[in-house]
Amino acid sequence: MKELTSYEGALCANCQAPLQGEYCHHCGQSVHSVLRPVHGLFEEFFETFLHIDGRILHTLPALFLKPGFLTLEYFSGRRVRYIAPFRLMFVLCLLSFFVLHIATDVIAQRIEQRQQRNAVVMDQDVDFSQAYTAQEVRRQLTAQLEALEAARAVGNTAVVAQIDQAEQKLRQQANTRLAELGAPAHASTAAPSAGDNGDGTSKPVHISWLPEFANQRLADFAQHIRNNAKALRGHTLAERREAWEHVAAGIYGALPGTMLVLVPVFALLLKLFYLFKRRLYMEHLIVSLHSHAFLFASLLLIVIAGMLNTWLKPVAGWAGYAAGLLQGALIVWVPAYLLVMQKRVYRQGWVMTCVKYWCIGWCYVWLLLFALIVAVTLGLAH
Structure with missing residues (x-):
C-alpha cells in the first residue's frame, strides 16, 4: 500500500505555489525530480506501462462488445479509465491498415505463384509448321486461344496483360x-489508349482558368499514374512485383489520412440528421471517433480471421472452418453494432433510428468509396 505523504509547507519549484499533492495545482509540474537513480526510472516506466495496460483492458472490450457504452461514459464525465477517443481511433487505424497491407502482400505472392504456373503454358511456342493446311493452323490456334481464355477468366489485371502478350x-x-500456305492472315493491332500520344506520354493537361504551374502539376500527376499503370503490366513477375510494392506503399500511405478526413465529415452528417436533438458538434465528433475506432478494430479482426482461415485450411480443416465462421460473424456484427450504438446514444424510437441509420449509412458508403478512390489515385501517382 502506498504511503501517505504530507506536502504541507512545500512550495512548487517552478511557480512557488503551495503544494497540496504530488502535482502543483497551478502549473501541473510534478514534485518528483528527474534527477534520480536508474532503478527509479525503471519503476516509473513499469508504473506508466501498467497504467496504460489497465486502460486498454477497460477500453477495448467495452468498445467491441458494448455498443455506445464508451461514448455514454465519456458524456457522463467518466473518462480517466479509458483511452481518449482520438488516440484510440488513430492507433487502431494504423494497426488495421498495417495488417491489411500484410494480407495484401500475401495475396500478391499467391497471385504471382499462379502467374508462374500460367506462364509455363503461355510462354510455350506452338509449332504451326506441322500444319499443312489453313484449317489445321486455325484449329491449333483456336485450341491455344481457348486455353488462354480459361486462364484469363481467373486472372487479375497483370495476368490479363501477360495473356494478351x-x-x-x-x-x-x-x-x-x-x-x-498462301491463306489470308488474321491481323490484330491494338489501338493507342485514350490520352496517349502514341509515344508513351500522356496528352498535356490544360485548364484555362488554372495557372500554368497547376496545369503542369496535373500533367505530372497524370504521367505518374500512367507510368505506374504501365509498370503494373510489366513483362516479368519481378517488374510487376516491384511496381505493386511501389504503388501499394503509396496507397497505404494515403489511406490513413483520407480516412481521418471522414471522421469530422461523418460527425457533420450526424449533426444534420440529429439537428433537433440540440447536441454540440463535439458530441457528434466523439460518436464518430468511437464508431471509426470500432470499424478499424473490426477490420483488424476480420483480416486476421481471414488470414487464419487461409493458413489453417490445408493443415487443420476444422480450425480453418472455425476461423471462416468467426470472420462471417464479425462482418454481420459491424452493421448491427452501429445500429444499436446509434439507438443507445441518441435515444430515439426504432423506426426513426432505422430510417436515419439507413440514410446516414447510404451517404457514408459513397463518402467511403470516394475516399478509397482518392487513396488509390494518390497511390498510383506516388
Whole structure:
C-alpha cells in the first residue's frame, strides 16, 4: 500500500505555489525530480506501462462488445479509465491498415505463384509448321486461344496483360504459317489508349482558368499514374512485383489520412440528421471517433480471421472452418453494432433510428468509396 505523504509547507519549484499533492495545482509540474537513480526510472516506466495496460483492458472490450457504452461514459464525465477517443481511433487505424497491407502482400505472392504456373503454358511456342493446311493452323490456334481464355477468366489485371502478350505472339506465329500456305492472315493491332500520344506520354493537361504551374502539376500527376499503370503490366513477375510494392506503399500511405478526413465529415452528417436533438458538434465528433475506432478494430479482426482461415485450411480443416465462421460473424456484427450504438446514444424510437441509420449509412458508403478512390489515385501517382 502506498504511503501517505504530507506536502504541507512545500512550495512548487517552478511557480512557488503551495503544494497540496504530488502535482502543483497551478502549473501541473510534478514534485518528483528527474534527477534520480536508474532503478527509479525503471519503476516509473513499469508504473506508466501498467497504467496504460489497465486502460486498454477497460477500453477495448467495452468498445467491441458494448455498443455506445464508451461514448455514454465519456458524456457522463467518466473518462480517466479509458483511452481518449482520438488516440484510440488513430492507433487502431494504423494497426488495421498495417495488417491489411500484410494480407495484401500475401495475396500478391499467391497471385504471382499462379502467374508462374500460367506462364509455363503461355510462354510455350506452338509449332504451326506441322500444319499443312489453313484449317489445321486455325484449329491449333483456336485450341491455344481457348486455353488462354480459361486462364484469363481467373486472372487479375497483370495476368490479363501477360495473356494478351501470349495471344498476340500466337497470332503472329499463326499468321506467319498462313502466309507460307498462301491463306489470308488474321491481323490484330491494338489501338493507342485514350490520352496517349502514341509515344508513351500522356496528352498535356490544360485548364484555362488554372495557372500554368497547376496545369503542369496535373500533367505530372497524370504521367505518374500512367507510368505506374504501365509498370503494373510489366513483362516479368519481378517488374510487376516491384511496381505493386511501389504503388501499394503509396496507397497505404494515403489511406490513413483520407480516412481521418471522414471522421469530422461523418460527425457533420450526424449533426444534420440529429439537428433537433440540440447536441454540440463535439458530441457528434466523439460518436464518430468511437464508431471509426470500432470499424478499424473490426477490420483488424476480420483480416486476421481471414488470414487464419487461409493458413489453417490445408493443415487443420476444422480450425480453418472455425476461423471462416468467426470472420462471417464479425462482418454481420459491424452493421448491427452501429445500429444499436446509434439507438443507445441518441435515444430515439426504432423506426426513426432505422430510417436515419439507413440514410446516414447510404451517404457514408459513397463518402467511403470516394475516399478509397482518392487513396488509390494518390497511390498510383506516388
